[in-house]
Amino acid sequence: MLSITDLSIRLAGRLLIDQSSVQVTPGSRVGLVGRNGTGKSTLFKVIRGELAAEHGTVTLPPRWRVGSLAQEAPNGPESLITVVLKADLERDALLAEAEHATDPHRIAEIQTRLVDIDAHSAPARAAAILSGLGFSAADQLRPCAEFSGGWRMRVALAATLFAAPDLLLLDEPTNYLDLEGTLWLEDHLAHYPRTVIVISHDRDLLESSVDQILHLERGKLTLYKGTYSSFEEQRAARELLDAKAVKRQEAERARLQAFVDRFKAKASKARQAQSRVKMLERLKPITALVTEDVREISFPAPEKILSPPIIAVDNASVGYDPASPVLSRVTLRIDNDDRIALLGANGNGKSTLVKLLAGRLAPFSGKVTRADKLSIAYFAQHQLDELNEDASAYDHVRKLMGDAPEAKVRARAGAIGFSGKAADTKAGKLSGGEKARLLLGLATFFGPNMIILDEPTNHLDIDSRGALAEAINEFPGAVIMVSHDRYLIEACADRLWIVADRTVTNYDGDLDEYRRLVLSARNAEAPRERSAPSEKPQRPKSDNRGSLKKRIAEAESEIARVSEIIAKIDTALALPDIFTRDPKQAAQLSKARANAADALARAEEQWLEASAQFDEAAG
Numbered sequence: 001m002l003s004i005t006d007l008s009i010r011l012a013g014r015l016l017i018d019q020s021s022v023q024v025t026p027g028s029r030v031g032l033v034g035r036n037g038t039g040k041s042t043l044f045k046v047i048r049g050e051l052a053a054e055h056g057t058v059t060l061p062p063r064w065r066v067g068s069l070a071q072e073a074p075n076g077p078e079s080l081i082t083v084v085l086k087a088d089l090e091r092d093a094l095l096a097e098a099e100h101a102t103d104p105h106r107i108a109e110i111q112t113r114l115v116d117i118d119a120h121s122a123p124a125r126a127a128a129i130l131s132g133l134g135f136s137a138a139d140q141l142r143p144c145a146e147f148s149g150g151w152r153m154r155v156a157l158a159a160t161l162f163a164a165p166d167l168l169l170l171d172e173p174t175n176y177l178d179l180e181g182t183l184w185l186e187d188h189l190a191h192y193p194r195t196v197i198v199i200s201h202d203r204d205l206l207e208s209s210v211d212q213i214l215h216l217e218r219g220k221l222t223l224y225k226g227t228y229s230s231f232e233e234q235r236a237a238r239e240l241l242d243a244k245a246v247k248r249q250e251a252e253r254a255r256l257q258a259f260v261d262r263f264k265a266k267a268s269k270a271r272q273a274q275s276r277v278k279m280l281e282r283l284k285p286i287t288a289l290v291t292e293d294v295r296e297i298s299f300p301a302p303e304k305i306l307s308p309p310i311i312a313v314d315n316a317s318v319g320y321d322p323a324s325p326v327l328s329r330v331t332l333r334i335d336n337d338d339r340i341a342l343l344g345a346n347g348n349g350k351s352t353l354v355k356l357l358a359g360r361l362a363p364f365s366g367k368v369t370r371a372d373k374l375s376i377a378y379f380a381q382h383q384l385d386e387l388n389e390d391a392s393a394y395d396h397v398r399k400l401m402g403d404a405p406e407a408k409v410r411a412r413a414g415a416i417g418f419s420g421k422a423a424d425t426k427a428g429k430l431s432g433g434e435k436a437r438l439l440l441g442l443a444t445f446f447g448p449n450m451i452i453l454d455e456p457t458n459h460l461d462i463d464s465r466g467a468l469a470e471a472i473n474e475f476p477g478a479v480i481m482v483s484h485d486r487y488l489i490e491a492c493a494d495r496l497w498i499v500a501d502r503t504v505t506n507y508d509g510d511l512d513e514y515r516r517l518v519l520s521a522r523n524a525e526a527p528r529e530r531s532a533p534s535e536k537p538q539r540p541k542s543d544n545r546g547s548l549k550k551r552i553a554e555a556e557s558e559i560a561r562v563s564e565i566i567a568k569i570d571t572a573l574a575l576p577d578i579f580t581r582d583p584k585q586a587a588q589l590s591k592a593r594a595n596a597a598d599a600l601a602r603a604e605e606q607w608l609e610a611s612a613q614f615d616e617a618a619g
Helices: 040-047 080-085 089-098 104-116 119-132 149-163 179-190 203-208 228-263 267-282 350-358 381-386 393-401 406-415 420-424 432-443 462-474 486-492 511-522 541-573 583-618
Strands: 002-011 014-024 029-033 055-059 066-068 167-171 195-199 212-217 220-225 311-318 327-334 339-343 365-370 376-380 450-454 478-482 495-500 503-507
Touching: 002 040, 014 040, 014 055, 014 212, 014 220, 029 040, 029 203, 029 228, 040 167, 040 195, 066 149, 080 119, 080 149, 089 104, 089 119, 089 541, 104 119, 104 541, 104 583, 119 149, 119 179, 119 583, 149 167, 149 179, 179 203, 179 486, 179 511, 203 228, 203 486, 212 228, 220 228, 311 350, 327 350, 327 503, 339 350, 339 486, 350 376, 350 450, 350 478, 376 381, 376 432, 381 432, 393 406, 393 420, 393 432, 406 420, 432 462, 462 486, 478 486, 486 511, 541 583
Parallel strands: 029 195, 029 212, 066 167, 167 195, 339 478, 339 495, 376 450, 450 478
Antiparallel strands: 002 014, 002 055, 212 220, 311 327, 311 365, 495 503
């Protein structure tokens, strides 16, 4: 059990958690929620022992392993599957020792323990996790160094999940995922067999993957049973009760104070008045649950509504190399009030499509027709890094308003969420959510006819995501969304487009159907091969043959390794008195040999499959 007792945490002079206690029972799946900056990530650091608490204790069972997502993405020449397999430190150490062990008794102990931890099925489990997070079988054999930072963070997540710690701590794990990866992770966490605490602002993850909500607000931790919707209901009821209690207490205080004020000067009533003064002192104030107002998000309306369609694409192909376009045969139409969400795994071309729509990429062939005077606002997460860190929100707005009076500039800065002193805070000191708000305000500053939002929710808390959904629904122009946030899509989108198989198609189902489609595909024994996670053209055949050669070599290495283990077990089983002297050890060795034989058969099957594919590619 994770026990937090009378815990107080102070960071940089600010009290984040104030004398809070909570207990998390083994096997619980807990969503840790609260506004940005309240101390959720800091609490994780204290649980991991990386930061000392000011007061109180955090205790864990002595043998519990605590796992969390690495701060830095893995890198280097090792393949993805190798990186993930090495996350199981015990298995890695046992396998290394097994290669050199000669003592029959130690060989038996090693092989028995490998059986206990299901070590021989580890490659299949690791591959399933990588597949669920969007890596094809070919991707899994590629070196880490070939992938971008976002994809390598997925590898770090896969390694953390594969290690299956007794306490799994995840801090915003969906920030590196597309919608498809998020749907798989939701399902995986819902079936996680040990204790998990996840910090997330994703409503659907908190609704489908956890059974308790740990709420951090105003320095206090409160544990609620149930999913996020149940938490909202319980919290609303508690707010109502507390508000009534505060009202009753205020009435009682007023009554006692009135008596004191009226009779404190009368000698005959002095004792009663003094008694009521003491009652007032003992009447501890009830702390009402104050709902922190969420700053709204709004998008200026376009000056003129254009005649539909505002964009029409006819049989276009687009990409980065005319010889191998990312998307082909693209035919679509966008009208004034469309709300369109783009579905499809990262690397399938969603960003390429929005660049085509925004006019940042020209088609190789086909035709793109835009309405006259069409204005498009484009928001993407990578643009956060393009803000001038030394300039304030006021400075950024001033740059767009030329010689406008200061009062108008400040009014406009306030309209996008930066009023008063907040307008003068340098961008470098803003939180991720504040930067996102600023960038949204700047991108839509002049009232566009269409807004393109590429992962707009990554740094927004739950309430701010709700404000964004309201802003999208109130905006009179068209909106194109790329998001892993299912809540945002369901709240706003009225059309779904799938970007896959090098083209764009309309999807008539809803997100529940799409979720079932994604999970069935990613949980299949032989996931469908996809292109590498890049919007660059597919590699030529020679590169595919190189990948197959690597698979063949790895399978051969595995065959040799397992064959050596079998030989050592056979040596131990050949001892003349082992079955009479130690029948239990002999039974364990026999079981270990059977498991090793199964592993050998799987490795040989992989070798045959890769060899056949290689011969086919060569022919």
